[in-house]
Amino acid sequence: MKIISVENVNKTFGRVHAVCDLSFEVEEGTCFGLLGPNGAGKTTMMKMIYGRSGRDAGDGGAIRVFGYDPARDELAIKYLSGVVPQENNLDDELNVLQNLIIYSKFYGLPGGVARERINGLLEFLELSEKAESRIRELSGGMQRRLVIVRALLNHPKLLILDEPTTGLDPQVRHLIWDKLRQLRAQGTTILLTTHYMEEAFQICDTVLIMDKGRKVLEDNPRELLRENIEAYVLEVPITNGTAMPAIQETGLPGGVRLDRGEGTLRFYAEDIDRLKGVVDKLSGNQYYIRQSTLEDVFLKATGRALNERQ
């Protein structure tokens, strides 16, 4: 069953076209990732889904979430969903428990039920010992987990996360990914935005790469890799003073593609042996051969240069 369906949606702020003619669908029980550079329109798209931001009207665009239109039935959608906004926005004056009790009122949870759920969710996100702590005493990772607890208070069928792990250390990121996978296994549908390729690769069933408000690519992360980028990369850093490798684009062996980035040359090939052939022709430069990642797809799709919105 489709939990979210977005058809030809646009959003303009003045003259800025933040989201252009975007369409996608999210299946129940899957994790869907919106991936893109800053300013790509990810957060705007996400806010339109839970009715926080209005889409452009009268252009034939439509959004359905659980069958509801967020422009008309935002309360039903918000009641069935949990949202983790980009910023933590916890109430600093209050402690962990008090923060959560305030939100339990927003969902109309009776006191006893609220306490039980809060205890269970604090345990789930490994925060039980912090129940009485003040927000300022929590690390960034703990605050982020607390916001996730807050979003889970009403046992949402859809969990929406805006950059859930930005700025967190690797341990916390892995913990959060693990919890999100558990939630998905229990049937929760997940929609998230991220600019970490690793995150998209680790937890998303489907990734939609956005750039300047438009869809660039959409597929399963492994398929995206297989279909859009060569399997291996040879990276050669070029700093001032190091000799440019003699190899030129014209002299490249067949099946090797060269991408001249700022400060780095990247040679892509399906066959690792061909890259080894390139290595032999380097004039003593440092080099590094690795498997290509979603990041390579992303940079290929959205371009390496910064745009004016980043």
Place this chain on the structure above:
Amino acid sequence: MKGSNPIAYPSLIQRLFSVWYRHVRVYTKNLLSNGLPPFLEPLLFLMGVGLGLGRYIDETMDGMPYIDFLGTGLLVTAAMFTAAYECTFGTFIRMEFEKVYDGMLAAPITVNNLIVGEIIWAGTKGFFFTFAVMCVLIAFGIIQLPAGLLTPFVGFLTGMMFATLSLLVTSFVRTINHFNFFLTGIISPMFFFSGVVFPVSNLPPAVRLVAEIVPLTHAVRLSRAVCASNYTPALLGSVAYIVIFTAIVGALAIRRLRGRLTG
């Protein structure tokens, strides 16, 4: 899914209550620093006037000794100031700096619910601040029981009225310092020209007209009438003013803030 199983999200009353509850919990967290000044301020003011300034003012104002005249006016200015600060700086900080609204609006709360909740909360603060002044006035023997016990309700209406005006201003403000124009340019002058410090009946006709138009004058009238249990038909005009002002300015503020918060 839709239709067969309607979503039982909280009712309007529950939603407004939950917004109000959030503000109460955050405010009462620092009970001493938030709760004591409302009592101290009128105490210091009246002591200063009673011991100092009052000795030089022999004339009665609107038939009252000066300290009574001023005291019954302070009942509502306390509500005005707290609501004005709450719904300018307070609202702006919640909206732009702390991003509190981003979290609240992710829960089943509409922007309208959120803003109406803010207005009711500002009314509650008005109630409390007027209550504090009332306690001091009772201690000074300026207002009598039980009539004086009704004054916090006037404070509630005053708080709501100034909340709507302040929220409307907030909807236009992009930089927090701009609130100074509103607070020192509009709210403070109102304190002096609305019959709180001296009666408006003695002002030149043009200034009197302005005094009739601004909201505080009507709140002060209601406050004094309640203190004296002196209900006249003319008072209905002030009550109507407060109700209509709150409704119209409130609707405008909600509309503009909805545009800003859902843009």
